[in-house]
Structure formats: C-alpha cells, structure tokens
Amino acid sequence: MSLSKEIAEMIIKMLDDGDSTAEIRRNDLAQRIGCVPSQINYVIASRFTPEHGYIVESHRGGGGYIRITRANYDLSTLKMHLINSIGSQVDEKTCRANIINLFDRGLLTDEQARLILTATAEKNYRDLPEELRNSFRAVLLKQMLLATMN
Amino acid sequence: MSLSKEIAEMIIKMLDDGDSTAEIRRNDLAQRIGCVPSQINYVIASRFTPEHGYIVESHRGGGGYIRITRANYDLSTLKMHLINSIGSQVDEKTCRANIINLFDRGLLTDEQARLILTATAEKNYRDLPEELRNSFRAVLLKQMLLATMN
C-alpha cells in the first residue's frame, strides 16, 4: 500500500476513535511512519480537503499541531451533496438560488443565509476582474457552506 | 501543552475567578510555572492584546504587578465603531483579530464569526491578484458585519 494511503488510514482511524477530531504533530507522525514531514501535508491537501468534508486547522512553533475535523453531515447529506455539486464557477443567480433553497429547507439559519448572500453578492465584487468573479464566488460559497456544517 | 498555552490558561482562570481581573507578579508566576519572566510578557503580548478585548496595566519597582482586565464596553456601539474604523484595506491578521474580538465580546455568534472568518480567509483568495485582496477583504468584512446588525 502506498505511503499516502497508510497515512490517510491512520488519520481516519484517529478520527473514528477521537470524537471526529484528530490532532497530530506533523513531525511525530512523519517519523512514526517513516516519511518526510511534508508528506503529511500532501496527504491532507489531497484527501482531507473541505471538498471531502474536513476542516483543517494548524499551529506552528513550539507545541504546534495539525487538527483535522470531520464535518458532521449525517443530518445534512443534502447540504453536503450540494457543496460537492458546486462547480468551479457559480454565477450570482445560481448562488442565490442555492442559498435560498437551503434556507427554505431549514439547512441554513436566517443568520447564515444572510451572511453568505452578502459574501457572494455581485455588487461587492465590482473591484474584481470579471473573469475571476464566478470562480471566486464558488470558492467562497463552498467554504462558507462547509463552515456551517459543524 | 506548550508553556505559552499553560500560562494563558492560568491567566484566564484567574480572570474567571476574580472579577474579570487578574493581578499577577511577573517573577512569581514565572517561577511557579518554571519559565523565564519575559515569557509572561510574550504571552500577554500575543494573547491578551486590546484586539482580544483585554486591558493590561503594570507597575514596576517594589510591589510591582501586572494587571489584566477583560474589557467590557458598550456593545453595539463598539461594533459600529469597529465597522467604521475598518479602512479600505484590511490584511488577514487584523481582520481575524477584529472578528475574534467581536466574538469574544459576544457581539457575534459563533456561527457568524465562523462564516465571516471563512469569507475573509487569505487561503480562499489565492486566485485573486495580490493587490486586490486586502481591499476586497475590507469590502466583504464591512458588508458582512453590517449584515449582522439587524
């Protein structure tokens, strides 16, 4: 089995054991497994992305760590599904429709919906080059929806 | 756990116990914890800043002390003030500090803070030209904070 898969499985096991959260020390883990530390980054970047339903936080310096959390989406498969279906580009109209849809189904609170609408509103994007707007909107929409998953 | 975190937790505990105020003697605390005295300064400088909602006073000489107080301002005034003080450019660090500040003071819910943090996170801005990031972040931050005022 490839190194990366091994590492990924280790992390998943930790997530299953610990309460949907795994906190690792990058150098330790690398040493235990016998790989360079940056390999851990690679695994996280390729398999524990927000698109895959994970939230990753980290801290450098003494006492540093990498914390991986599984977004809890048993109750909101639909939401997760929607997040996954967001392409790399979203125009404002589609974006609005999705947000309102989620809100109507009770998957977003009033508060959340309002903030996401604000963050993706075309009028706030005036200073951005046109060709970047829809892709940037897609990034934000995804990330913000993920941020509502815990 | 790192030294710094330990110290920070100690201080927070003192704040919770004592009436939102902790008065410490730098050398004593350092000795109790087993670190150099200046470590205390470091912790205060990095975690108990005004941005985090704390006021720090100190006094040298015999009977010296460091007093840390959790600030308690008028709430929505503070929020409005903060919104107004956002310039046309905000770097990620300052932005984060402000959001966390507002959250710590109960002016943003957990949910709101998380969404705004997400929408202004540098890592989501990778596709934007550098020179636009801070100004765009300022636009979003302001608009989103305003969206929480109703």
Added chain:
DNA sequence: TTTTGACTTTGACTATCTTTGACCTTTGAC
C-alpha cells in the same frame, strides 16, 4: 511498445510561533 498524465515522494527553502537570556528602565525604600 511508447507516450502521457495523474498521483506520489522528497527535500530544500520559507513562514510563523515559542523560548530564552542579556541588558534596560522605572519605582519605592532608606
């Protein structure tokens, strides 16, 4: 069989946070 492209592995270099210690400044006691 050869080529191509996606995925992996590595390691040099970078960024950030923490810890430490030498030296500085302020203040109260005498």
Added chain:
DNA sequence: GTCAAAGGTCAAAGATAGTCAAAGTCAAAA
C-alpha cells in the same frame, strides 16, 4: 541620591508547520 526590586525590550535560537518544484511511479491511452 543610591540601590535593590520589579517589570520591559529585543534579538537570537529553537520548534514547528507550509510551500513548491523536481523527480519518481504506474497504469491507461495511443
């Protein structure tokens, strides 16, 4: 005024994690 007792500053060293690009692997396509 002098001096000991605080606390303050700063820069170097230490401890982590992040980034990126080059090289390797392997299987599918041509």
